Amino acid sequence: MQGKGFYCFHVLSLMLLLVGFHGSVQGRLLFVSKPDPDDASGYARWLASQSSWGVLNTISSELGGAPFGNVVSFSDGLPDKGTGIPYFYLTALDPTARNAFEDQRSSLSISEYPIGTCKADPMNPTCAKITLTGKLVLLDGNSKEAEFARRALFTKHPEMKDWPEDHNFRFYKLEIEDIFLINYFGGPKPLTVDQYLHPKKDLLASVL
């Protein structure tokens, strides 16, 4: 009976581990803890680093100037070494890149909900959301920043390296000009771009 009980315990532990991994970004939530909501810059950087996708919004030249959101994958750096700056791998076969050629104004919206750490409705203020607004810029393919974007994106999104060459995917970044963050009750958190790019705490300091 002890044997069976021991086996059962281990199988249950594995199941709990699976639940823990499910919905997280490559399971990193098990290793990097969520900052305190009062730490606006740390929380925002944690959200950007732990998220693998969001909605990238541009002004649609094909829909009369309507705001056009598009689900995209992104990366702000190597796992747990985020820079806070979102990089993208886009093709002009998709409207978002075409829109950016006409008008660079853009925003990226990210929700904490799919990370799996929310205990309430996706619109509850305790389930964080961030919108980074700025300009969507095409990187020089030969630049060091494009090489950084390639490593940052292909590490978090391994299948990207195999996406079809004839689609002419290129590396882009969002040059952030404004930050809208809600991660608790009481309305948006005051957070400047400088505070976001230079958070009080190094994310690695919160490693368990």
Place this chain on the structure above:
Amino acid sequence: MQGKGFYCFHVLSLMLLLVGFHGSVQGRLLFVSKPDPDDASGYARWLASQSSWGVLNTISSELGGAPFGNVVSFSDGLPDKGTGIPYFYLTALDPTARNAFEDQRSSLSISEYPIGTCKADPMNPTCAKITLTGKLVLLDGNSKEAEFARRALFTKHPEMKDWPEDHNFRFYKLEIEDIFLINYFGGPKPLTVDQYLHPKKDLLASVL
């Protein structure tokens, strides 16, 4: 030992059920199957019905006309009885509602990824995404449509009924004018608003 084994089996079943529910919208994915990608209208309606949140995009009057995305909860009807029309419960304390007062042009972007049915990267064409573009309209609070929106939203988002009265939440809908759907390789699926609102198959026909 049989007793322990039986207990263990039931606990494991519960864990498996939790894994199954995790990432789905109130577990309905266990009951409604995903349409074939060739069924563009059915797939789009399934995505709208199974999703509980998305990014609602407006033109920001406070950020010089920039496209501003905002994570919001929505509902297109009672569970598994979706109408395809997204309804929202918004407060003018949030920029999105204020933006809509100035310019109704809007879009709602939804990803299949958080539903938990994707087997690839969030940006892989087989992981569906849809953007509904149109006008964000405030409903007459005394109208039958507002009462429908209340039932649709409060059923899928039970905590909404307890949100603070002094925030003056109001019911809105997206009047859809254009649909951008990618749910397989080969680019966006041709899908008119009429085809979306009147899909070939009733979603209930796909109940297992």
